[in-house]
Amino acid sequence: MSETFLEVRNLVKIFGKLTAVDNVSFKVEQGEVVTLLGPSGCGKTTTLRMVAGFEKPNAGEVEIAGRVVVSTNRRIQVPPERRDIGMVFQSYAIWPHMTVFENVAFPLKVRHANRQEIKERVEKTLDLVGLANFSDRPAILLSGGQQQRVSLARALVYSPSILLLDEPLSNLDAKLREQMRIELKRLQQQLGFTVLFVTHDQIEAMSLSTRLAVMNQGHIEQLGPPQEVYERPQTPFVEDFLGRILRFRGTVTERQSNYQVVEFDGVKNVQVRVSDGAEQAAVGKKVLVAIRPEDVRVERDHAPGRGNIIPCDVENVLHLGREYELVLRVADRVCTITVPRESGSKVGQTIGLYLPAEHLRVWAATAALEETGTEQTTRAGSAARDFRAG
Ligand SMILES: Nc1ncnc2c1ncn2[C@@H]1O[C@H](COP(=O)(O)OP(=O)(O)O)[C@@H](O)[C@H]1O
Ligand SMILES: [Mg+2]
Structure with missing residues (x-):
């Protein structure tokens, strides 16, 4: 006891x-x-x-x-x-x-x-x-x-x-x-x-x-x-203070019982799983969509229409020794993710950032939060594997 x-x-x-x-x-x-x-x-x-x-x-x-x-x-x-x-x-x-x-x-x-x-x-x-x-x-x-x-x-x-x-x-x-x-x-x-x-x-x-x-x-x-x-x-x-986080400004476009659909940065139809009984923002509401960097995956395939993949342009690749830092442009914002050395991304390439529905979170957007949403640093999980698979 x-x-x-x-x-x-x-x-x-x-x-x-x-x-x-x-x-x-x-x-x-x-x-x-x-x-x-x-x-x-x-x-x-x-x-x-x-x-x-x-x-x-x-x-x-x-x-x-x-x-x-x-x-x-x-x-x-x-x-x-x-x-x-x-x-x-x-x-x-x-x-x-x-x-x-x-x-x-x-x-x-x-x-x-x-x-x-x-x-x-x-x-x-x-x-x-x-x-x-x-x-x-x-x-x-x-x-x-x-x-x-x-x-x-x-x-x-x-x-x-x-x-x-x-x-x-x-x-x-x-x-x-x-x-x-x-x-x-x-x-x-x-x-x-x-x-x-x-x-x-x-x-x-x-x-x-x-x-x-x-x-x-x-x-x-x-x-x-x-x-x-x-x-x-x-x-x-709490999400921001503990660990790293990647955030996007978006809008709710649809509500279902166990998921909601949001769009941001010109990417439509991003599904977010909602746990039982969790509160959901109303359709049309401005929200912040967040994900932990280790839950993000980098994929070669960035065709529009595939679920939860955002196309990004690789603006820069920084060699950190054991890993690479990718500077990505997503619509009007720049974010940085870390990927293993074998990922082979090149400057100028377009890649897909895959955001699994079960790892995304949605927060009501407040002015204070929006200010922090412009530049991001984050770390991708199993990026190398996905790159090789692609
Ligand atoms: N003796 C004091 N007189 C006036 N302000 C104080 C005093 N001690 C702490 N503060 C203020 O109280 C707040 C909390 O301080 P503190 O407990 O030391 O924070 P932390 O340990 O989390 O850094 C701070 O804004 C600090 O400036
Ligand atoms: Mg102290």
Whole structure:
């Protein structure tokens, strides 16, 4: 049985005229990694800081391990050091003049652990994060990755009930970031600690999370397992933020019970499968038609009248090493897709972009969305095979 470890209820934080966190609610079960994912400024850090107790909400409640630690209604505000949380920041925040051992021992000293216990726990934790041989080294002499490990060890050493991580990998270079990401996953699986993770990096969010919450302008747009959010985005924002997307401006021309027909960029009769009970736009409505790049296929045959194939002109072919980038012109717009090297497309050639009905999604067009629909970058799935077959 899973057990709720952290519950955030209707949190609100207002800075002057800005509602930085707008009625945010979610739960983290024991042993889960829940990620707040979203662009810079969407309220991730502020939410985390309210959970930790560094920021006071204007409204809402936070409950950790069955204990209400903040409630505006009930006037409860437990200070950070009494919330039994471990926290790791983007900026390590370790003490440069102390040794690695002293840094990691610090939270235990604050909690009045005895010398023997401190020694045992620090050594065990340093071993866990791969710093067993660095105990006596001044923290300032460590690399960025090692400093981040110290910071993680310091958060883990007193076995907090929950770990709060705010972009802990963002200051590391790409290679180290990937290595630490894998290590963090291993540690979490090994020790089973509960984590509330904050990042703007979709790869980190997709690979580390049990569930993720996509945030936008202070609110949660969608919360669910990474695969579900990726495959079934509930808003255009989520669809766009998580993964890559190709969008066309179109119009609904026909409605049936399990599919609708749209036209765009002069291409008529594009069928879109509609799942049971899903809402459909009325005939004549302006919509945005979207598809994930990996669901697109490039085909030689671009004869008009064949289902769901849009003719495109290859404007440019860029060699990326393992793959090619095709710059395609579709009516008045340019989009870029990535295809395997063998696809053999040439500049000036006309190709067909096949959009399978079951992978297309239709959104009501809004002004904000239309603006983003002009230039696109996307990645084609099994393009090479289709090219060879053609
Ligand atoms: N102490 C503060 N005073 C005023 N505005 C703040 C303060 N902290 C954060 N903000 C604003 O609140 C919004 C959310 O910030 P933040 O939670 O740090 O976003 P994120 O971590 O998602 O990048 C931003 O617009 C930010 O500028
Ligand atoms: Mg932040």
